[in-house]
Amino acid sequence: MKLMNKSSLLGFAMIATLNCSCAMAEVIQEEQQTVYTDGFKMVDSSVNTDANVLGTVGEYTVVEGTKDPNHIAYVKPKNNRSYVINNTIIVKCRSTDDCIPAIYDHTRIGKGKLFKVKVNDYTQWQQAVEDLAPSDSIAKMSPSYDYGVKMRLM
């Protein structure tokens, strides 16, 4: 995903809330995408719901509601697929030494070079993605996204 840098975010950000009787969605309107940072919920598209529909993610519908604790934001790009940002970022260090800054809540995955970084909100997520970009100590950094594709049993 192409990361919106901070300056463009500040330049185009507009935070709004939508009125409804359920959990309110918090929205950041950017030039190329709309980002919901709270008040959204993924539901199976086959389920009838009275909730206000915000959009779709793959085979799921996104409605206003209480956010899944593992979700950070719902992103609707203008010209591409929507997706949900999960609250974990996977980082591979170049060695088995812990390469993650201490300010981030993180745990080692297994016994090797992989770490799971947990973030709490969209702002922290954006900062983490910048801070954890590949470097001398960091080999790979990968945010976790949900594109709403259902896995089917065989």
Add this chain to the structure above:
Amino acid sequence: MKIKNFQNYISRGNLKLSANSWQKNQIRLTPLLTLFAVCSLCSLSACRGHAHFGSTDDDASVEISTTGDVFIQKPYEFTTSNVMDITAKSGQIAQDENDPNKWLYYFDFEKIKDRSQKFPIMETLTYTDTYGNTKTQKVELPLLDPLMRYQWYLYNNGDNEHEKMGYSVAPLKGVDIRVVEAWNMKDSQGRNITGKDVVVAIWDSPVDLEHEDLSANMQPITVTDESGKDYFNAELPLSLVQKDYTDLHGCLVTGIISSAGMNNKGIRGVAFDSKFISTNRENYIGSLTELVQQKMDVINASFGSTILIQITDVEKILVDEIKANRVPLIHAMGNYYEDVSYDFETFKLELPNDCLKLGVNCDYRAKDSLDLKGINVGALNYDGKRAWYSSTGSSIWISGIGGDLSIVNAENLQLVNTLSHDPCSEYPKEWETQYGTIIYNVFDDYTSAWYSLIGDEEHKSLYTASMNGTSTAGPTITGIVALMKQVNPDLTVEQVKYILAKSARNDLNLTTMESKVITDPDSSLKLTSGWEDRNDNLRYSTDYGFGLADAAAAVQLTMNCQKNENCSRRETQPQQIVSTSTDCTVADNTNLGDIHVYECALGDFVQLTEDGDINPEVPFIGRMQIEGTTLSTPNLILEEDEICQFEEYYDDEQLAEKPMQYFGPITYMQLNLISPAERESIVKPYYANWTVYAKKPKNPLMTITNDFYLDEISSEDTENWKLKIYSKCVADPEKLKNFTLTIEGFQLPNT
């Protein structure tokens, strides 16, 4: 124990016994057989099948005191009274040195090995009592897993009492995974190879942890934080499991692999001493992240996506980590061979069906990280042929046994039989879920003859004879890998793949495995290649992979891996090289009708770092034995085909109405990859529908082919790799230059 009242044992099924069938000093053949039959069927409640010969305390008597096992050569113990000598017609029986009233009986294992032994297993004992009288009695040998007689995929004698189950067609004798032979081998500690000390991760829907045949093999899980528990099924009671509308799929899968064995209950798993952890695949990345952290030896993933979802970076990292941890991921290939529609909850998409007319695969498999990184398993049927539904393609590695789908043809009343068994708690016919009231009839054998064999009402719901699919085939392979891992827990994924391939039965061993060369009648384009020879005496087919897995041969090769050059070579991780130059031109399309042909030369290979980054300063030099090949396709090829095909299926108005992001099929396009040695692989067949999201993908589309396995390449090869693109659409060769080829392999010494 002497049985004095038959009525105590007549409690189940259709078997009836008259109250007067027992007479003093007279041993009746029929009621005794009936008694044994009832006891073997009712051993769901741990009945040990006691049999008694003799009528009074003064008479000689011979009775089974401990049930043995004919498959693992565990002796039956007979307790005798007033018996001087016993001989057995088929097996071997000998008196215990320390206890003259105890006899150990071993069944003739040769009858198991040659698959000639039918069920019920009868033995004729001749014994001499203390008075010198000689008597002959027939004994039915009960099974420690009473339903194993029906598990033709484990032991196929060409009958397996299929008619009792209500099926008219018998399985073809010998079409099984030869696991019985594997069970009789011994590991370095002298233990039978049954999956001991092995942990299998069931990545699926929740498993019924209370099931009588599964609960003993459940492995406790550990998670690093509370949220991780969301992805594992550690405490789920049956009532919540039943709310999962996926028909307890995970339960069915688990049973094939890890159902407890020799416990007087139900069936026997392929690796019946293995432990399992149950994880919910609903949140794909979340559960994958947690899986990476678990101690496990093999993962079973009997699921996949039907739409190409592209491999995200996080998936690559996690799946690579699992592989680096030496954990094979066994993946069901898919059941979409004849599938030309995608049925979503909100709309249905019809796809081109030329594939059906030609009898070729309709669904292109290369959808997600499981397809690309897993060991893909196709399904064989009871007749030794590819099951009609089983998806094919160059990503397939091996075949397991999937059975057939139960289809009732109203015209000729033929049943396409499902003869596989799995323990599964039957869902109620109707139950409440978050989606409302659901009524399921998928497993309809509760109305069939099968259920009459099970016994009491409580146990009827625990077993089915209707499980099938590549979902089933995958677990048969997972079970075999679990056996291999008992022998050597440190096997790398590459070693597991090699052993499975090398030990498999191909069309030369099992001639029923047909794989044809099919050519497009309109264009003379070859659509499938049939069986072909490979190095190291292997054979490969995109219908079967390297063939039907053979548990015994696989375990044997695992034991001898160090003595095998190709196996021992795979103890280290392969290196990767990637092409850095792609030159595409329009190619000759003579005899191909209106199909356009483009040819790309892929060359200038350089090495990838351990982290998968291109290192342009380190060219590939030397010789390499190929482990795998991956083709990365540029986004633009999709755009071209989308323009050509997509608009035929949707107009703007239809697209606007779609509640989900629409996607389109890439159909009339074929990708052939040709090595410098001129071996040609059909990577993406012309008529196979490749469903992708129509909007521009973020990551390149990845495809793999196993066609070049064990081939050798050299940096001195004068010919480049070639990619031939056959397409109904016109493409701009300049826009095709983003294709890249990644080859994984093992460095060979220079000749």
